[in-house]
Amino acid sequence: MRTSRAAAAVTVVTALAAVTGCGGGTSTDGGGSNESPRTLTYWASNQGPNVEADKKILTPELKKFEKQTGIKVKLEVVPWSDLLNRILAATTSGQGPDVLNIGNTWSASLQATGALLPWDRKNFDAIGGRDRFVGSAVASAGAQGKDPAAVPLYSLAYALYYNKKMFADAGISQPPATWDQLIADGKKLSKNGKWALGTEGGNLANNIHQVFVLGKQHGADFFDSSARPTFTSDGAVAAVKQYVDFMAKDKIIAPGNAEYAQNQSLQDFARGMTAMVLWQAAASTFAAQGMKPADWGVAPVPVPAGAPGTGRNTNSMVAGINMAVFKNTRNIDGAKKFVKFMTSDAEQKLLNKTYGSIPPVKAAQQDPAFSAPDLKILRDTLTASAAPLPQVPTESQFETAVGTAVKELWADAAAGLPVTTESVKAHLAKAQQQMQQ
């Protein structure tokens, strides 16, 4: 009896303590030092098919850097699912890497922690100057009016990928340029168990990317100039409704897509079950799924009317990866040298070719390798008609709150429940109230 009671008590204490177990700590302020000039630690985000592939790709480049500068770089490739929490833990404890990759949509949120080195004029000059980079990519590296918190490393944009055979079978000669055309084509394509458009309804980030672009096309930004959320503005509501209506009203997205979050829509595309997807640099994924380059075509993401790149016809968010330096690095000069090396024209060409992304460095973009039809469209989109997601400190919360609202609306649409302006507004109002608490 006594044993079981003691066991119960120990279990209780252990389990309960685990509930509130939150660590904390402090870190030193300042802009780094040169206490340890011969080594650097680098957290690279997982860009390739897996972590091991990234190590194989990056290790020779790091050796090259070591040969040039004598600085040894300790590499750790961090999976995306862990990266943000690892950065937060490093920020809290002050025990982080010297240099790291961040998703560019996190830039303003991470900038607000004060843990990252600001890229002021002097720091940019140390890596060749701010003008070397595409403007939209730099704009996605920190809040407007502040020095960027990071430097663009790999850039991406959205495009419309379509299955040529499915289009031909449906008698469609060219990809849609406007949303009305997409719906009209979509109705021809959605039959016999096949569907026109694929999406990832359970993927909050993807939901945000799509509704942000549609929001721009409706003249909505989701935040006002004071960084206050405006999720229930007419434009934002119309954008979200338009997106979910592709399933709820237009019936050109399979209901099953509402629960997709693991790139299943790309598998459906590769299997010929879905005719179109809106995606970033999907060529390598299609190849891995057994599709030949001749099987698919690529076009700019549709706009309400006219061609992208004119007026307010934003048709992509600026996607990509940035490179940041932890403010309290023990090798500030080495860290800047490393950023300079990774953003040099030569490395930009090499790494972006390998990863299928677009260099945010203007000179490197001119390489013929980035003129393949799909990459050219991504490159042109990035240059002319892409906009960075709202660079506000609460961007991370925005992704969760609005991304979840859209996910819930997908679930309603999939279940056959009505998706109305009122129901969209109610979900967005709930998301906005959560942001304001």
Place this chain on the structure above:
Amino acid sequence: MTTVAPGRTDRADNGASSGKGDPRGRLPRIPDRIRHGGLPYLLLLPAVALELLVHLIPMVIGIVMSFRRLTQFYIRNWGEAPWAALDNYKVAVDFDAPIGRALLHSFYVTCLFTVFAVGLSWLFGVAAAIMMQENFRGRGFLRAVFLTPYALPVYAAVITWAFMFQRDNGLINHVLHDQLGLTDQPSFWLIGDNSFVALVVVAVWKSWPFAFLIVMAGLQNIPRELYEAAAIDGAGVWQQIRKITLPSLRPVNQVLVLVLFLWTFNDFNTPYVLFGRAAPEAADLISVHIYQSSFVAWNFGSGSAMSVLLLLFLLLVTAAYLLLTSRGRRGADA
């Protein structure tokens, strides 16, 4: 026999009576009762130190955080985060506002989930353990099969369930809809109301082998003679279970149910792997909800306040449970 040190001999002589004589004998005596009673505490010391380091100190830090306005702006030096007094708690329990309302909903879902998951896990565990009492061909194999879910890595197992629950390509709909024709159309399990059912199924699948293991161990301590005597007196199988098995298992069940309750109420892996960081409303467990507040919305103060409230609730339930069960036990002993 004659090698005992003189001092020790003196002390032995004096100690029991007066404590005088040898100077060492004048030191306060530690009664054997206390000396021997202290040994277990000494042995517990490393565990207590580790417990302090690993759980209790972080828990205290978590409580301190709950009184601060801790967001990403202060994460580098959370000690400087502005004092929030009870604001974080007020937000958490303001059930007219979205955050409080969502927390209350999440709490309700978690309670319901715990009742189903613990109840079914316990039921299956006890039933299987009782069935496995009889010696039959293949019993060892079946036992091993039953314990397999307990031995599998949680992430791998739950992600497999997530694949099986997919509407269009999952095994569950293939069996229920395509093969058995039990549903008019393939159902959604990972979104909408069915997600609660999916969550309970996976949780029970994961937990019942533990109940089975513990109950099976408890059954080994019940003397066979009791069953034999009951059988001679004409008691049937149900009567034997009701009058012998379940009462004898009571101490084991008390601990088992408590442990299952705590594990289930705090379960994070199952919903997170099954649904990702935004669970459907019907399956919005409190653990993921608090995780979202802290690590997705980056409101660590508010997340800590919610954690503390949860801690208080679990402490209360656990204390009540232990009190009730110990009273029940005393009553039975009397």
